Amino acid sequence: MLSLVLLLCLVSTSLSQEVLQNGDMESVTSGIPTGWGCNKCVSSATNMSHSGQSALLPSGRTARWQGPSHKIDVEPGKFYKASLWVRLVNDVSGEMFQSAKIVINVGLLDGTKTRLTVARDRRIRVEDGWIQMKGDFTVPSNAKTTAKITVNDFLPGVDFLVDDVSVQQLVEWTTWRQDTDVSITSLRTSKINVNVTLPDNIDRSDVRVVILQKKKSYPFGMAINSDEYTQGEPKYRDFVNQHFNWAVTKNSLKWKIMERKQGERNYDRAFIPINTLKSHGIKVRGHNIVWGTTDQHVPDWVKPLYGDDLRQAVTTRVTDIVSKTRDMVEHWDVNNEILHGYFFEKRVNNANYSLDIFSLAHQTAPNVKMFLNDYNVLSKSYSTGAYVTQALQFQAAGVGLYGIGAQCHFNDGTIPSPTILKARLDTLAEVGLPIWVTELSIVSDNYTKLADMFETVLRVLYAHPAVEGIMFWGFWGPIHGYGEQAALVSGPEFTINAAGERVLDLFENQWMTRKYRKLSLFGDQFSVDGFHGDYLVKVTYQGQELVDKRTTFTLGSSPHTVTLSVP
Numbered sequence: 147m148l149s150l151v152l153l154l155c156l157v158s159t160s161l162s163q164e165v166l167q168n169g170d171m172e173s174v175t176s177g178i179p180t181g182w183g184c185n186k187c188v189s190s191a192t193n194m195s196h197s198g199q200s201a202l203l204p205s206g207r208t209a210r211w212q213g214p215s216h217k218i219d220v221e222p223g224k225f226y227k228a229s230l231w232v233r234l235v236n237d238v239s240g241e242m243f244q245s246a247k248i249v250i251n252v253g254l255l256d257g258t259k260t261r262l263t264v265a266r267d268r269r270i271r272v273e274d275g276w277i278q279m280k281g282d283f284t285v286p287s288n289a290k291t292t293a294k295i296t297v298n299d300f301l302p303g304v305d306f307l308v309d310d311v312s313v314q315q316l317v318e319w320t321t322w323r324q325d326t327d328v329s330i331t332s333l334r335t336s337k338i339n340v341n342v343t344l345p346d347n348i349d350r351s352d353v354r355v356v357i358l359q360k361k362k363s364y365p366f367g368m369a370i371n372s373d374e375y376t377q378g379e380p381k382y383r384d385f386v387n388q389h390f391n392w393a394v395t396k397n398s399l400k401w402k403i404m405e406r407k408q409g410e411r412n413y414d415r416a417f418i419p420i421n422t423l424k425s426h427g428i429k430v431r432g433h434n435i436v437w438g439t440t441d442q443h444v445p446d447w448v449k450p451l452y453g454d455d456l457r458q459a460v461t462t463r464v465t466d467i468v469s470k471t472r473d474m475v476e477h478w479d480v481n482n483e484i485l486h487g488y489f490f491e492k493r494v495n496n497a498n499y500s501l502d503i504f505s506l507a508h509q510t511a512p513n514v515k516m517f518l519n520d521y522n523v524l525s526k527s528y529s530t531g532a533y534v535t536q537a538l539q540f541q542a543a544g545v546g547l548y549g550i551g552a553q554c555h556f557n558d559g560t561i562p563s564p565t566i567l568k569a570r571l572d573t574l575a576e577v578g579l580p581i582w583v584t585e586l587s588i589v590s591d592n593y594t595k596l597a598d599m600f601e602t603v604l605r606v607l608y609a610h611p612a613v614e615g616i617m618f619w620g621f622w623g624p625i626h627g628y629g630e631q632a633a634l635v636s637g638p639e640f641t642i643n644a645a646g647e648r649v650l651d652l653f654e655n656q657w658m659t660r661k662y663r664k665l666s667l668f669g670d671q672f673s674v675d676g677f678h679g680d681y682l683v684k685v686t687y688q689g690q691e692l693v694d695k696r697t698t699f700t701l702g703s704s705p706h707t708v709t710l711s712v713p
């Protein structure tokens with residue numbers, strides 16, 4: 147029994163590596179959770195706990211940066227994840243939502259300090275009850291080994307509770323390359339079993355089976371500039387049609403672009419390219435129905451609207467565009483980036499208004515899959531946890547949320563390590579809904595580096611079981627939102643650069659199946675791992691194709707058997 151307990155202890159320490167003492171607030175000294183301070187405020191223990199007997203209640207805060215804090219030991223250069231539960235007890239009148247942050251303060255060897263924002267949630271309400279905040283941080287390599295975790299950003303004057311705080315070192319994922327290969331094979335391929343029957347007197351070296359994947363079914367998509375696609379550089383249109391099976395219009399479906407004047411809607415600009423895409427077998431995501439982080443993304447005529455006038459305008463927009471595109475788009479990004487702002491909620495004075503918009507979109511076209519779409523979720527740590535909270539709320543409200551759109555703009559010249567990227571994906575996947583990478587872009591000053599960055603990111607994404615599709619946010623330098631530094635195809639000459647070559651090699655060679663099998667080498671029955679998609683199988687005998695033996699099939703998630711008799 148003792149050895150079992152010892153063993154369990156050993157196993158759990160090697161898995162969790164908790165670095166925070168008394169994160170559960172259960173140890174209390176003189177009315178204060180042991181080890182917890184408060185930056186120019188007072189931390190007290192309270193029995194209004196998330197779990198166990200006690201939680202932490204700060205008081206006397208007079209500035210947003212003040213809040214409960216605790217020292218932690220950290221190792222320079224290492225990755226950590228942090229999480230905690232927080233509950234807003236009272237509101238400040240006039241504020242619809244409160245914002246909270248998890249911050250890590252680290253001293254550097256040169257005597258300066260740096261502050262890392264681990265998580266930020268801007269949409270906290272009293273009625274949410276306990277919510278979990280989570281995120282990750284990387285300790286700078288020139289840091290000292292002690293740091294401090296703080297919960298702050300709430301307005302002074304609100305009361306909040308903190309409980310079950312955890313900081314754990316993330317075990318570095320050193321074998322990510324091999325592991326992603328294994329996961330990609332297990333998730334994205336199935337067995338193709340080939341069974342050839344033939345008389346004994348035929349020489350097996352004369353018989354060859356050719357297995358050719360003609361189309362992939364995993365969604366790899368591209369955002370298009372509608373005008374360029376419809377009437378611009380023909381190579382632009384051809385590149386999209388040739389290399390991608392999904393697409394999204396970058397701007398032309400947006401409310402602000404489509405309906406500059408109330409009631410005068412330019413549908414053609416979006417619908418013409420969408421219909422062309424569909425005629426090429428390319429599926430389309432709709433982006434986006436409304437976008438209200440601030441008033442800058444709504445049409446000018448919407449900016450002055452309040453209350454019922456705004457509701458009416460939004461209802462008309464949602465029902466009009468969603469019903470008109472019902473048979474054109476597979477997905478809609480419903481209310482873009484609502485983690486980061488709430489124009490509509492404030493103007494109609496209803497903190498739940500995004501749920502109403504979502505539900506209306508879903509009811510207008512129940513067969514179209516409806517998404518949230520937001521940023522700093524995989525590219526940065528700030529919003530990963532807040533997105534989980536939001537998605538869980540949408541899911542619980544039953545408004546028809548199908549999936550989570552994660553934008554993925556890696557636009558500061560770096561990408562997260564595979565360890566971090568996978569940790570963020572795992573966090574998002576806790577919601578239990580499909581994840582779509584909706585707007586992948588990466589910036590680098592060097593196309594060789596850009597190629598490596600794309601490969602790393604694509605491998606980790608494609609190897610993750612919750613990631614159901616991956617959409618790029620542009621490819622051609624001259625019109626790319628992030629410029630030539632983010633391009634797969636460069637300049638007016640339309641040159642596929644090193645990053646473009648790498649991406650196409652992954653999509654069309656490494657992650658497509660083409661096999662040539664001589665029976666003398668592989669036997670009359672053999673199997674291959676085939677990437678999911680549409681196949682053509684051919685047989686040649688003495689160098690001539692036996693044309694009547696051609697067979698086609700679609701390979702999905704179960705094995706497929708091809709039976710052939712030769713000659």
Ligand SMILES: *[C@@H]1O[C@H](CO)[C@@H](O)[C@H](O)[C@H]1NC(C)=O
Nearest residue numbers: 339341342343671707709710
């Ligand atoms: C191959 O196909 C033949 C003829 O249909 C069948 O009798 C045999 O059992 C199959 N063999 C395997 C290994 O599937």
Ligand SMILES: *[C@@H]1O[C@H](CO)[C@@H](O)[C@H](O)[C@H]1NC(C)=O
Nearest residue numbers: 273497498501539542543544
């Ligand atoms: C907001 O929506 C949630 C989930 O449907 C519900 O529990 C809550 O009561 C609503 N709040 C208001 C103020 O309507």
Ligand SMILES: *[C@@H]1O[C@H](CO)[C@@H](O)[C@H](O)[C@H]1NC(C)=O
Nearest residue numbers: 590591592593594595596598
């Ligand atoms: C681009 O990056 C590669 C790989 O890191 C490096 O070998 C090469 O020298 C760089 N090229 C330029 C022009 O900096």
